[in-house]
Amino acid sequence: MRNILLLICFALMSSFIQGQEILGDWYGSLQIQGTKLPLVFHIKKQDSSYSTTMDSPKQMAIGLPVAITTVENSQLLLEAPAMGIKYTGEYDHTQEIIAGTFQQGGLKLALNLSRDNFTTAINRPQEPKEPFPYHAEEVRFYNESDDISLAGTLTTPEGLEKFPVVILISGSGPQNRNEEIMGHKPFLLISDFLTRHGIAVLRYDDRGVGKSEGEYATATSKDLSRDTEAAITYLKSRKDLKISKLGLIGHSEGGIIAPMIASKSKDVDFIVLLAGAVLRGKDLLLLQKKLIEEKSGIHDSIVNRSQEVFHGAYELIASNTKTNDALKEDLAAYFKEETNNSINAAQTNSLIESMTSPWMQYFINYDPTTALKEVDIPILALFGKKDVQVPAIENALALEKLENKNIEIFQMENLNHLFQESETGMPNEYSEIEQTMSPKVLNLMLEWILERD
Structure with a gap:
């Protein structure tokens, strides 16, 4: 999920760069404490200027916008002042590489970019390939509340007069209809598998992604739930579809959104929660942080102090009744005091911007059990026992305490947040595991x- 606070954040955007040879995709990796952090830069020309987006696959960050780019002769300079990031490089047109240095705060690392696509060698044996033994249809549906049109793919089984249909709801962060991440396309896999076995599936691009309209950056989970509600309305309007049952399958944040909808809709017959959070947002964030830091080998004293600091910050956000600007000022003063001014202003500002986004403020305050208590239809809740983003034990226990007889809970051995069979469950494994x-x-x-059809 996007709420994991990692040591390095990126947000870079290009405004100008000389030479047509610089257009396209550039690949490189930072070496951080023996671990590779791959980065991809996508440079395009728009009218008389250039634009760039960046991917950090291991951090599940795709399409990050870039802030400042300047070029003088063969020298390339990238800067993101809000996060203290600076990259300087020299373009070698004979070898088609950019040799340079990445800096953030006191960190200074070599980062050389080339055309060598390290993602092309990734093997994804489960990815479905055409031809498909079912009908696949490009569809559009309208979210009237937000005045946006969303695009997706509806797959329906062949030879059946009547069948159940499910809508897939993606996890946090801007996702396309396949929930594509690090070369994996889990929603394409789920859609293909279920449709081959007689279940129709609608999957769609998140608002502001792919062919869907709208703006993702300002959306909360509540806003995104209206997109799914629009998908339900669309399916119910399709008189040519003989739907026996309609269900929702939500992964990660999608597992929060599904109960929101099901708690108040009579059109939903069942829901499946794949690593759907049950803990209140601020509690889940602290638990994620603790588990990831512990598994990263960070000393217990630092982990414990980090818990204290961020608990206080989340409480400030949760209890805030001031303007957003006033909240940011309060957080800046808080972090300055709690860290003895050991974090520079750029790093503090970057952290505060992330913590005060509309999505994050909503998530910190949201309690998923509010909706789950009101759901009176069958629920299948699956958790991976090695998941460090939505930890199985704590979230399954919170779900059990609701004593809702409609809920079936399974904790799956050795599975991570993406439900891959894994060694550690850490996010840096996601791209390395071939299984989707x-x-x-x-x-x-x-x-x-x-069984419920």
Whole structure:
């Protein structure tokens, strides 16, 4: 999920650069404490200027905008002052490389960029390939409340007069209809698997992504739930579809959104929660932070102090009744005092901007059990036991305490947040694992849905 606070954040954007040879995709990796952090820069020309977006695949950050780019002769300078980031490089047109240095705060690392696409060698054996034994249709539907049109793919089984249909709801961050991440396309896999076995599936690009309209950056989980509601309305309007049951499958943040909708809609017959958070947002963020820092080998004293500091920051946000600017000032003063002014202004500003976004403020305050208590339809809740983003034990326990007899809970051995079979469960494994999703999860979902049809 996007709420994990990692040591390095990126947000870079290009305004001008000389030479047509610089256009296209550039690949490189930072070496950080023995670990590779791959980066991809996408440079395009728009009218008389240039634009760039950046991907940090291991951090699940795709399409990050760039702030400042300048070029003088063969020298390239990238700066993101708000985060204290600076990259200087020299373009060598004979070798087609940019040799340079990446800096953030006191960190200074070599970063050389080339045309060598390290993602092309990634093997994804589960990715579905055409031809498909079912009908796939490009569709558009309208969210009247927000006045935006969303685009997706509806797959329907062949040869069946009547069938159940599910809508897939993606996790946090701007996602396309396949929930594509690090070369994996889990929603394409789920859609293909279920449709081959008689279940229709609608998956769609998040607002502001792909072919969908709208702006993702200012959206909260509540806002995104209206997009899913629009998808339900669309399916119900399709008189040519003989729908036996309609369900929602939500992954990560999607597992928060599904109960929001199901708690008040009579059109939803069942929901499947894949690593859907049950803990209140601020509690989940602290737990994520603790587990990831512990697994990263950070000393206990630092982990404990970090918990104290961020608990206080989240409480400030949760109890805030002031303007956003006033909240930012309060947080700046808080971090200055709690860290003895050991974090520079650029790093503090970057952290505060992330913590005060509309999405984050909503998430910190939101309690998923509010909606889950009101859901009176069948719920299948799956958790991966090695998940460090939505930890299984704590969230399953919170779900059990609701004593809702409609909920079936499964904690799956050795599975991470993406439901891959994993060693550590840490996010840096996601791209390295060839498996997109464990067949155990796919089969369990299929059997459970068909039993309710």
